[in-house]
Amino acid sequence: xxxxxxxxxxxxxxxxxxFATNEVEPLAADIxxxxxxxxxTVEKMARYGFLGIxxxxxxxxxxxxxxxxAITVEELARVCASTSVIVSxxxxxxxxxxxxxxxxxxxxxxxxxxxxxEHLGAFGLTEPNAGTDAAGQQTRAELDGDEWVLNGAKVFIxxxxxxxxxxxxxxxxxxxxxxGITAFIVEKGDPGFSIGKTEDKLGICASSTTELIFxxxxxxxxxxxxxxxxxxxxxxxxxxxxxxxxxSQALGIAQGALDVTVEYMKARKQFGKKLSQFQALAFxxxxxATKIEAARLLVYKAADMKDKGLPYGKFSAMAKLFAAExxxxxxxxxxxxxxxYGYTKDYPVERMMRDAKITEIYEGTSExxxxxxxxxxxxx
Amino acid sequence: MxxxxxxxxxxxxxxxxxxxxxxxxxxxRDGVPSILNNDDANALEEALKIKDKHPDTHxxxxxMGPPQAQEMLFECIAMGADEAVLLSDRxxxxxxxxxxxxxxxxxxxxxxxxxLIFAGRQAIDGDTAQVGPQIAEKLELPQVTYVExxxxxxxxxxxxxxxxxxxGYELIxxxxxxxxxxxxxxxxxxxxxxxxxxxxxxxxxxxxAADAExxxxxxxxxxxxxxxYRSFTPKPKGKGITVEGDTEKDVAKTLLIDxxxxxxx
Numbered sequence: 001x002x003x004x005x006x007x008x009x010x011x012x013x014x015x016x017x018x019f020a021t022n023e024v025e026p027l028a029a030d031i032x033x034x035x036x037x038x039x040x041t042v043e044k045m046a047r048y049g050f051l052g053i054x055x056x057x058x059x060x061x062x063x064x065x066x067x068x069x070a071i072t073v074e075e076l077a078r079v080c081a082s083t084s085v086i087v088s089x090x091x092x093x094x095x096x097x098x099x100x101x102x103x104x105x106x107x108x109x110x111x112x113x114x115x116x117x118e119h120l121g122a123f124g125l126t127e128p129n130a131g132t133d134a135a136g137q138q139t140r141a142e143l144d145g146d147e148w149v150l151n152g153a154k155v156f157i158x159x160x161x162x163x164x165x166x167x168x169x170x171x172x173x174x175x176x177x178x179x180g181i182t183a184f185i186v187e188k189g190d191p192g193f194s195i196g197k198t199e200d201k202l203g204i205c206a207s208s209t210t211e212l213i214f215x216x217x218x219x220x221x222x223x224x225x226x227x228x229x230x231x232x233x234x235x236x237x238x239x240x241x242x243x244x245x246x247x248s249q250a251l252g253i254a255q256g257a258l259d260v261t262v263e264y265m266k267a268r269k270q271f272g273k274k275l276s277q278f279q280a281l282a283f284x285x286x287x288x289a290t291k292i293e294a295a296r297l298l299v300y301k302a303a304d305m306k307d308k309g310l311p312y313g314k315f316s317a318m319a320k321l322f323a324a325e326x327x328x329x330x331x332x333x334x335x336x337x338x339x340x341y342g343y344t345k346d347y348p349v350e351r352m353m354r355d356a357k358i359t360e361i362y363e364g365t366s367e368x369x370x371x372x373x374x375x376x377x378x379x380x
Numbered sequence: 381m382x383x384x385x386x387x388x389x390x391x392x393x394x395x396x397x398x399x400x401x402x403x404x405x406x407x408x409r410d411g412v413p414s415i416l417n418n419d420d421a422n423a424l425e426e427a428l429k430i431k432d433k434h435p436d437t438h439x440x441x442x443x444m445g446p447p448q449a450q451e452m453l454f455e456c457i458a459m460g461a462d463e464a465v466l467l468s469d470r471x472x473x474x475x476x477x478x479x480x481x482x483x484x485x486x487x488x489x490x491x492x493x494x495x496l497i498f499a500g501r502q503a504i505d506g507d508t509a510q511v512g513p514q515i516a517e518k519l520e521l522p523q524v525t526y527v528e529x530x531x532x533x534x535x536x537x538x539x540x541x542x543x544x545x546x547x548g549y550e551l552i553x554x555x556x557x558x559x560x561x562x563x564x565x566x567x568x569x570x571x572x573x574x575x576x577x578x579x580x581x582x583x584x585x586x587x588x589a590a591d592a593e594x595x596x597x598x599x600x601x602x603x604x605x606x607x608x609y610r611s612f613t614p615k616p617k618g619k620g621i622t623v624e625g626d627t628e629k630d631v632a633k634t635l636l637i638d639x640x641x642x643x644x645x
Contacts, residue, residue, distance in 0.1 A: 007451075008577050011458060015572040049574030062574035
């Protein structure tokens, strides 16, 4: 048992904290208001290697670990949830499945540009009628000579409007249910592939969430990822890891909301006393800080297990469930502690509360996490 | 041949976080984070900018301090320096600026060839701005302090710098080898990169006085000609006063009366 962070992990936090404070936080309120994807921040994050942390240097990654990746997402989310999910979706949902499931040729072709941040990645599983119910996929892929032909549409795709590489699930044999799903690598500009409407959301407004449309989209045969019929496995293993990213995001949102609220409580006076001097309110802070620390331990444990090659699916589900619910509870409470000001856009807790909600929904709702956890505790 | 730069850096307590014990008048060092001295970060950044343009540039960061200063050197390498040397020895502890520059000069001689030395103007803990210039003198190098702009020609020999003065600036041409001291206006230091942080080949050498062949009679507390006689916290100044009046003339009149009362005019 070792709860000590490594020196590298401490330096990751130090550098991302500084980056987030100087480069991300000053933009957070504006890009939320303008629903603007922060292209300039993505370029800066690429320059400092934030987009290839837990991958080996031979593919252009930083050679770091998943705990460091979790810390990075957490520290970004502490000031801007939208910016953090760009890194999370790119790393966990696009780079990782290509790294884990890709052929040597696919890795050599895609990873260097993805990990350097020259290319941004996205992941397409969800459809209008198939999110949690992956077997309800209606996007089809058929082999035609040397090409796969994709038809259908995906929705709610994070990074959709700005990604260059997409890992996309499509049904290759409907009769096989989950075993009929196959994963593909689709590139921006592939014939028949286009980006549909951009969602207007409650929170993470600076994140690009779009439809992907495939109309006789033709891609070479070698874009198959992980083998025919392996798509469900590709998707589920990807989401196991993705949950660490979203759990880190939720953790960061909660920590950020608590930090600004504590500052507010130390400055705001009512009835001749600072808010922080009212014991009932101070106890709220104690409860929030305790929940956040518990979430942090779960998140880092899941990440550490992934680093050690241990089965971590149950723990990443627990981390995401607990961190997401903590983020929602903490941000709601933080708005309450700010009173009327907390409900205005003059204070960041309003944005943080809106941003927190999505962590209970995407990359597996809280209910899905419970299915995963229960199945692993009780057995199927 | 690779262009070789030595950057002098110091680990300092973050003075933004420092408080002074009002009773004893001493610094409260507990819990104060140690950081790479601000001006030294500018010095390193300028060296890294040369390396960005000329990748075969080799940057060695040199420092003197306790073993914990390796943390700061780790940061310098994570920012992009190639190697770091820490001179750490009880024998050099307590050195004033003269003794410190003796020790660092010896360490630099030990490191060997260089084309350029960059240092920060001064450290935020001592604010002397003496060590850099003293090293230059002892190495018999030309030097320019307070550098706010830097340019090196493609021949990697001719340097033009803009030197900040209180009421203007000087443009100075200088040739390598030389020593320059950086101020914050020179650049915006970069962050550590992820690749830098996880670079497994971080080369931080810790050397002692014997390794650097330092003459022990010119380093350390005893050899230091400067002794701190007393340190104290200046009393906070009282609040200023605002002179008010209906017209500018009234204000001037009231002010003149006040100043006369206090025998200032």
